[in-house]
Amino acid sequence: MNRSKRRARLGLGIVLYILLGLLAIAAIFIFIYVLRHPSDPTTPIAVPSGASASPSPSSESPSPTAEETPEPTPTVEPSPTEPPTPTPEPARFIDGFGRDVLDFDYGQPVPEAEPVGDDFFTDTAFIGNSLTEGFMLYSGLTGVDGFAAKSVSVRNIETVHVVFNGDVINLMDALALKQYGKIFIFLGINEISMKIAEIHDAYGQVIDDIQALQPDASIYIQAITPVTAAAAKDKGAIFNNDRIREINAQLLLLSWEKKCFYIDTFEAFADERGNLPAIASFDGVHLTANYYKTWLAYLKSHAIDKTDYGRKADLQ
């Protein structure tokens, strides 16, 4: 009896071991199957936080129909983090020549570009001395307003009178009669004997005053044009192109400080030695009529358009 009982127990143990072995083998097969079919929608797969739980269709596995595809249930919920705030792209203001006004460096002269037409100067005023008078007379540009007189300088611009529409009127009062989009300033040659710091401060004050009168206008500071080599000799040591370059450097600095466009009209007329060619002037300072046309051509090829965008850019 004891013997038969012992045999029965032994048989039961063997059966149990066989069953456990079979279960282990089945588990191994299931594990291998799962490994080989990771995209099987019926098999939930852990999804990293933040990633999509939906299977992505690929060219190898054509997207199954809605009936065939049960809705996948992600086993891991995405963490409830705040949705990322999209970083706004800074507004880009491109001028008529593809230049980004936002990036405009006021500490550099306006670069050369495809020339604009006369219509660029609609709503434009020119302020300056006798060279601006000459520009108004002989550049051939029409439909613009000129506020110019021979003796105008940063010292007297607040009190000087100009002829405007047939009336002799204070320059700044005349300028206040209308709002302009663009104002070109040409001053500095009558100031040549002033100290550099005085020129800087007085010219800066003129810009401030003009900007106060014309808040929406873009201001263009034109560099003092060169003089001829002969004029530099005749008119004394202070009246030469080195001195003019020195003042022009201040005008460039002011352009940067006051966010004005600096037009390098010195470069426009200087020969390879940095002088105004003798043929371009009767007295060594003022231009002959044809060269005012050259001046206009230079302004046209160094125009910066849509300056209102530039102002918006400044506000950012």
Next chain:
Amino acid sequence: MNRLRKAILTALALALILTLSSCAGKFDDPQKIIDDALASGAFSETLEPVENAELMYSNFGLNSSMVESAIFYMSSGATSETIVYLKAKASESMYSVALVAKARVVTLKNSESGYRPEEIPKLDNARVIEDSKSRVVILIVANDYSKLPEVLRDAPLALE
């Protein structure tokens, strides 16, 4: 007889031509007047024509209703030298046109005083020619008035 008639007719035709030509004013050919003046050596620099008449009307304070035609030759900045030809639309406008020309001299003088004193004598001796027959006013600011053509040289001073 026929010959005599022919001669009389020819003489009459010549007389008519001469009469008509004598009616033409001394100032009816503006470009000739200007060219003669510019070639006379009276100006120290080459004056250039200003094509922007609208601007010049504005600068001079001229009303286009009183001027039939105008030609402006100006300095491009080096001096105050000028020659301007203005033809009035009507005889009644002559006085106003001449006044505008004289006022221009005053404006230039104010502008130059304290700035380029060497220009003041030129302005003090500026000429304004008024020819009512041809309704022409000519303003001249020159460097050497003695070199001007006679018809301009003896004209009255603008600031008299």
